[in-house]
Amino acid sequence: MKLSDIKVYTVATPAPHFGGRYWIFVKLTTACGIDGIGEVYSPPFHPSVVEKMIEDVFERNVKGNAPSEIERMYRNVYSTGYSQRPDPTLMSIFSGIETACWDIQGKALNRPVYDLLGGKVRDRLRSYTYLYPKPEDKTNVYADSDLAAERAAEYVAQGFTGIKFDPAGPYTAFDGRFINLEDMDRAETFCRKIREAVGSKADLLFGTHGQMTPASAIRLAQRLEKYEPLWFEEPTPPDMPEEMALVARGTKIPVSTGERLVSKYEFSRVLQNRAASILQFAVGRVGGIWEAKKIAGMAETFYAQIAPHLYCGPVEEAANIHLCLSTPNFLIQESIQDMRSFHGDVLKTPIKWEEGYLYAHDAPGLGIELNEDVITANPYTDNDLHLEFHPYDFDF
Structure with a gap:
């Protein structure tokens, strides 16, 4: 069984673009006619460029291999261009391809992917959602x-x-920075009012998008401790976990991080520096399901937990579900509301979410199939990237 063909789909999401402005799916096919799907998460290039990159990686390093030869393909792709270091774009591309390989293997063996990862250790996954606006809102839920x-x-x-929100202010190319008192007051007010509204029925998950210096993050965290958030997410930029470790030592709130990190090597630095106790890798960026499984195993030896990130489409969520069902040190899984709406429309059968929990379909592979009629009816034609931030300095 050899990989022979690839097809790339870039699908535009309808406003207000929950999960990003577009999603990039790949479909791999073997010479014997078995296909599998994966998702590439947010490379920093326009999707018209990324589509060509995906095809190039497939032709150079994937085509002709068996879908089970994931270690071989990973090392070849990781070393492409004589780099051999974490590259977010390259690893995002491989992540989508690698996920599709697991889907193919499961279909060929007539087993769900979680069985190939060691089997289920639980039957369902606790989930959380971000706060999202509604069309009828008269004010901004983020303000x-x-x-x-x-x-x-x-x-x-x-x-x-679990409810996640991030009221600390806009993120910028000039992060980390020292956030002002007005932003700190707003952050504390959000925590206080949401805690009053939900009581002890839900955990508060406080996000920051790596906005702060360690000193600023500690200052804010100490104001939020009395509301007992489950985590303080990515308090400092992702490139120096040694500095994030100062925050972890300076607050009682558990620190989480990982959506912008790539490979076991970057997560190893987080664990060795005790920078975070909750790891939030994106399966569609980190290197795929097998790389994520290795990271989860490393985390287990540090008594750290995983809470995979999701701000994209449902294929990555399906991969998250199979990974987490088979992982002992799982904490909670991000869900974009109940995974219905457009996340459900692009699949023939939506991901199962019920009363706060996510479930896997027990069909072979990932258990999902793309609805190609919906996908082809929604091509991405704009110029913006999946996610954007303010690229300029402003009055802090």
Whole structure:
């Protein structure tokens, strides 16, 4: 069984673009006609460029290999261009291809992917959601703490036991920075009002997108400790875990990080420096399911837990589900609301979410199939990237 063909789909998401402006899916096919799907997460290039990159990586390093030869393909791709170091674009591309290989293997063996990863250690996954706006909102849920508290209570009524929000201010190319008192006041107000709204029925997950210097992060964290957040997410930029470790030592709130990190090597630095106790890798960027499984194993030896990141489409979520069902040190899984709406439309059968929990379909492979009619009807034609931030300095 050899890999013979690849097809790339870039699908535009409808406004307000929950999960990003577009999703990049890949479909691999073997010479014997078995296909598998994967998802490439947020490379920093326009998808028209990324599509060509994906095809190039496939032709140079993947085509002709068996889908089971993941270690061989990983090392060849990782070493492409004589680099042999973590490269977010290259590893995002390989992540999508690698996930599709697991889907093919599961279909060929007539087993769900979680069985190939050691088998299930649980039957369902606790999930959390970000606070999202509604069309009828008269104010901005990201700026209005009262509306945020109301929305959090709505999600808890649906069954969610984790609510994430990030009111610390806009992120910029000039992070980390020292956030001002007004931003700190707003952050504390959000925590107070959401905690009052949900009581002890849900954990508060405080995000920051790596905005702060260690000193600023510690200053803010100490103001938020009394609201007992489950985590303080990515308090400093991702490139120096040694500095994030100062935050972890300076607050009682557990620190989480990882959505922008690539490979076991970068996560090893996080663990060795005790920079975070909760790892949030993105399976569609970190190197794929097998690399994520290795990271989870390393984390287990440090008594750290995993809570995979999700801000993309449902194929990466399916990969997350199979990984986490087979991983002992799992904590909680990000879900974009209940994974319905457009996340459900692009699949023939939506991911199963019920009363705060995610479930795997027990069909072979990832258990999902793309709805190509929906995908081809929604091509991406704009010029923006999947995620953007303010590229300029401003008055801090």
